[in-house]
Amino acid sequence: xxxxxxxxxxxxxxxxxxxxxxxxxxxxxxxxxxxxxxxxxxxxxxxxxxxxxxxxxxxxxxxxxxxxxxxxxxxxxxxxxxxxxxxxxxxxxxxxxxxxxxxxxxxxxxxxxxxxxxxxxxxxxxxxxxxxxxxxxxxxxxxxxxxxxxxxxxxxxxxxxxxxxxxxxxxxxxxxxxxxxxxxxxxxxxxxxxxxxxxxxxxxxxxxxxxxxxxxxxxxxxxxxxxxxxxxxxxxxxxxxxxxxxxxxxxxxxxxxxxxxxxxxxxxxxxxxxxxxxxxxxxxxxxxxxxxxxxxxxxxxxxxxxxxxx
Amino acid sequence: xxxxxxxxxxxxxxxxxxxxxxxxxxxxxxxxxxxxxxxxxxxxxxxxxxxxxxxxxxxxxxxxxxxxxxxxxxxxxxxxxxxxxxxxxxxxxxxxxxxxxxxxxxxxxxxxxxxxxxxxxxxxxxxxxxxxxxxxxxxxxxxxxxxxxxxxxxxxxxxxxxxxxxxxxxxxxxxxxxxxxxxxxxxxxxxxxxxxxxxxxxxxxxxxxxxxxxxxxxxxxxxxxxxxxxxxxxxxxxxxxxxxxxxxxxxxxxxxxxxxxxxxxxxxxxxxxxxxxxxxxxxxxxxxxxxxxxxxxxxxxxxxxxxxxx
Numbered sequence: 001x002x003x004x005x006x007x008x009x010x011x012x013x014x015x016x017x018x019x020x021x022x023x024x025x026x027x028x029x030x031x032x033x034x035x036x037x038x039x040x041x042x043x044x045x046x047x048x049x050x051x052x053x054x055x056x057x058x059x060x061x062x063x064x065x066x067x068x069x070x071x072x073x074x075x076x077x078x079x080x081x082x083x084x085x086x087x088x089x090x091x092x093x094x095x096x097x098x099x100x101x102x103x104x105x106x107x108x109x110x111x112x113x114x115x116x117x118x119x120x121x122x123x124x125x126x127x128x129x130x131x132x133x134x135x136x137x138x139x140x141x142x143x144x145x146x147x148x149x150x151x152x153x154x155x156x157x158x159x160x161x162x163x164x165x166x167x168x169x170x171x172x173x174x175x176x177x178x179x180x181x182x183x184x185x186x187x188x189x190x191x192x193x194x195x196x197x198x199x200x201x202x203x204x205x206x207x208x209x210x211x212x213x214x215x216x217x218x219x220x221x222x223x224x225x226x227x228x229x230x231x232x233x234x235x236x237x238x239x240x241x242x243x244x245x246x247x248x249x250x251x252x253x254x255x256x257x258x259x260x261x262x263x264x265x266x267x268x269x270x271x272x273x274x275x276x277x278x279x280x281x282x283x284x285x286x287x288x289x290x291x292x293x294x295x296x297x298x299x300x301x302x303x304x305x306x307x308x309x310x
Numbered sequence: 311x312x313x314x315x316x317x318x319x320x321x322x323x324x325x326x327x328x329x330x331x332x333x334x335x336x337x338x339x340x341x342x343x344x345x346x347x348x349x350x351x352x353x354x355x356x357x358x359x360x361x362x363x364x365x366x367x368x369x370x371x372x373x374x375x376x377x378x379x380x381x382x383x384x385x386x387x388x389x390x391x392x393x394x395x396x397x398x399x400x401x402x403x404x405x406x407x408x409x410x411x412x413x414x415x416x417x418x419x420x421x422x423x424x425x426x427x428x429x430x431x432x433x434x435x436x437x438x439x440x441x442x443x444x445x446x447x448x449x450x451x452x453x454x455x456x457x458x459x460x461x462x463x464x465x466x467x468x469x470x471x472x473x474x475x476x477x478x479x480x481x482x483x484x485x486x487x488x489x490x491x492x493x494x495x496x497x498x499x500x501x502x503x504x505x506x507x508x509x510x511x512x513x514x515x516x517x518x519x520x521x522x523x524x525x526x527x528x529x530x531x532x533x534x535x536x537x538x539x540x541x542x543x544x545x546x547x548x549x550x551x552x553x554x555x556x557x558x559x560x561x562x563x564x565x566x567x568x569x570x571x572x573x574x575x576x577x578x579x580x581x582x583x584x585x586x587x588x589x590x591x592x593x594x595x596x597x598x599x600x601x602x603x604x605x606x607x608x609x610x611x612x613x614x615x616x617x618x619x620x
Contacts, residue, residue, distance in 0.1 A: 011424060018500055019426040022419050025412060025470050026431060031455065032467045033438035039447025101343075104336050117340045119606065120347045126598050128529035130551045134591045135350045137554050138357070143584070145353050148368035179346065187609055211329045243445075244532055248551060266536075269446050276446050283444025294440060310440070 043281035049274065063281040077282075079256065080264040086170045087246075087260055088238045094174065095234055098182045099227050102189035103219055107211065118190070121183030132180055133248040136163060166254040173245065173258065185230075192223040229309050232301050236294040239286050261286055351595065358382075358592045361578035362585040380579045381589040390541060391549060391590070398546040401464040402527040408469045409523040410516055416470070417478020418508050422500070432479075439472045449536050459540040464533060468526075474519045481515040482508060521605040528597060546594050553587055 043063055045053040066073060101121075108114040124132070139145050140162040147159040162172075196219065204214050243262040250258045259267065261282070269279035298308040357365040361376035369375070386392055419425055420432045442448070449458070457463035485508065493507045534548040544552075 014500070015424045015426040018419060018422055018424055019431075021500065022416060022425070022431065025416055026434065028466065028470050029435050029438060032451070032470075033442075036443035036447040036451040037441075039443055039450050042447065042450065105340065107332065107336050108340065113337070113340075117344050120344045122606075122609065123351075123599075123602060124347055126525050126529075126602065127595060128531055128547050130531050130547045130554075131529075131591065131595055134550060134554055134587065134594075135354065138354050138584075138588060138591065139350050143366065143368035145349075145368065145371055148371060183343075183347070184609075210326060211332055247535075248531075266445050269449075276450075279446045280444060283446065287441060287444065291441060 040280060040284050043277055043284055045277060047277050049276065059277075063277045064285075066278065067281065067285075073278075076264075080259050080261055083170070083257060084239060084241060084260045087173055087241050088234070090170055090174045091177065092231070092234050092238075094178070095231055096227065097178060098185035099189050099220075099223060101182055102186040102193060103215055103223075105186065106190060106193050106219070107215075118183065118187075122187065123183070124180045125184035127180075129180075129244045129248050132176060132245075136176065136249070161253075163249070164251055164253045166257045169254045169257045173249065176249075177245065188230075189223050189226060192226045193219060196222045225305060228305065229301070232297040232309060236297040237290070238293055239290050351599075354588050354591050354595075358585070358588040362580060362582050363577045365588065366582045366584045376578055378579055381581065381585050382593075384581050385586055385589045385593065388586070390544065391546075393542060394544050394546045394549040395593075397461070397543060398528060400461070401530075401545065402524050405465050405468050405527040406520055406524040408465065409471055409474065410520045412469050413471060413474035413478050413519055414509060414512060414516055415504060416475045417480075418482050418504050418512075419500075420475070420479045421482045424500075435470065436472050436476060445536060452537055458537045459543065461543060463537045464527075464530070464545075467533075468523075471523070474523065477515055477519060478512065481512050485511050518605075518608040521601070521608055524601075525598060546590075550587075550590050550594050553590055 042053065044060060045057040046059050046062070047053050047057060051057075067077060068074065105114060105117060108117070137144075141147070142159040142161065146162070147156075150156045151159070200218055201214060204218060209217070239261055241260045241262055243260070243266050246258050246260050246263045247266070250263065265279050265282050265286070268275050268282075294310070298310050302308045353371070356372075356374040357370050358381055359377050359379060360370040360374045361378065362381070364370055364375050416435065420428060420435075422428065425431070443451075452458050452463055452467070457466060489507055489511070490503050493503050498506065529547060530545070531547040531551065534543070534545050538544065538548075
């Protein structure tokens with residue numbers, strides 16, 4: 001009896017000791033992930049950076065009202081939301097691209113060639129947006145490869161400014177995003193394809209199915225569940241394009257069309273006098289909508305496939 | 311079974327004209343994809359070693375012309391660039407080491423049934439993947455903690471990475487429990503079990519995580535942009551971005567660092583804005599390119615384990 005008690009005591013002590021081991025890291029999580037949420041109070045104050053917030057600076061919902069009532073601001077926000085929807089919408093619309101890329105890559109039976117294509121198309125995923133921008137600048141600049149070749153061929157007489165214009169900017173941003181990510185995104189589908197039962201394909205071949213029929217009736221249906229999850233994740237992050245890509249590509253010419261929510265939140269805080277409270281207020285609204293989207297997409301996924309992705 | 315005889319992939323009996331057309335089109339389309347992904351890197355590299363007066367006018371398209379390597383010795387004499395390289399390497403090495411060991415430890419601890427309130431703390435960490443307070447609250451938090459203009463601002467926020475922790479936890483769960491039990495019967499404590507038993511066993515997943523963490527650290531740009539005003543803390547990515555965007559500062563750099571010897575040198579070797587941009591781009595890409603062949607085999611593992619829910 002005594003022995004048992006001692007063992008329980010020992011177990012209890014051990015469970016606390018184990019907790020102490022992870023405590024320092026929990027504190028880090030608290031400090032860098034949870035504590036910033038406290039910063040949301042700045043959205044309710046007239047905060048000017050060097051001066052601390054006090055009871056006097058408290059302004060309640062002023063900044064939230066400002067978002068919907070100040071005509072200039074309303075215009076800005078509608079423009080930014082339009083850009084966000086355009087960029088995310090194009091991505092969502094073409095979200096099937098990596099899947100199709102993988103399906104046809106799998107149709108290449110020459111192994112070294114397939115391996116080579118897979119290797120080089122995955123590489124851009126591992127370089128930063130700054131490097132992507134540097135490449136864009138060097139290849140598409142006035143004296144870059146593209147303009148040089150086009151001029152030598154006599155297609156154009158003056159260099160085209162690909163980067164310093166707002167023309168087709170949403171689509172161009174999607175192209176860069178795809179250049180960077182498609183090969184990487186395809187790996188997941190390739191793994192799913194390699195999991196397809198070989199016998200099913202053999203049977204179809206024996207029955208005389210063509211390659212397109214096999215793709216349409218076996219390969220694609222088998223990887224649709226993976227695609228579904230990707231679409232749900234896309235919807236969950238519809239408002240969060242991230243700012244890095246758009247920050248590095250932005251300039252005076254394309255500013256009006258490239259500024260997405262994440263970038264706008266940064267720009268209004270850093271340009272001019274820097275409006276911290278407004279930036280925080282918009283971040284807050286964005287976070288709330290994003291959580292709703294995430295929960296919605298996850299719920300929908302549960303409804304359709306019986307399990308969520310969180 | 312004489313598989314090679316009946317393998318339909320190799321038999322040409324079922325090949326219709328449609329199948330062959332698909333093959334040809336597929337090979338060509340993927341050759342284009344591969345070219346689009348490889349050529350920009352090749353283009354920048356050949357320009358960085360070609361005569362600078364030719365590269366500036368966009369004359370180097372297919373192969374290097376008048377090869378020289380003075381651009382490389384030149385960029386490292388630019389004040390600040392060597393320091394930026396040092397900061398980039400330091401944050402990559404320190405950040406990756408800490409991220410990996412902490413992911414391994416927490417992943418392991420969250421599989422311990424004995425850990426006090428295990429499920430709660432696991433969720434406490436994992437859920438931070440799905441929300442973020444916004445740029446300004448985060449910046450203000452970092453400022454309060456004295457982590458702006460401080461090298462550790464690169465490190466501390468990145469130590470605990472929920473995604474990697476989930477990967478480690480999933481991996482630890484696949485290791486037979488009997489291994490830990492045996493060690494504990496022999497009297498090993500929690501830490502001993504981790505360091506002597508589990509750490510060697512979970513090495514494969516740690517290698518995967520190390521690669522991804524290192525690439526993320528090396529590529530990181532946004533934290534420098536938001537947190538660091540002190541030039542001695544700029545990273546290579548940030549310096550490259552400045553070189554691309556601020557032609558004026560680049561010209562100042564050139565005139566500052568161009569010695570009389572270099573002025574005397576032929577036009578082909580004198581540094582230009584283009585030559586510096588291209589060369590720095592190669593310097594920043596190179597580390598990723600060098601490790602890339604080694605970590606390719608971790609891709610599928612990295613993505614697939616990530617697809618497993620935590």
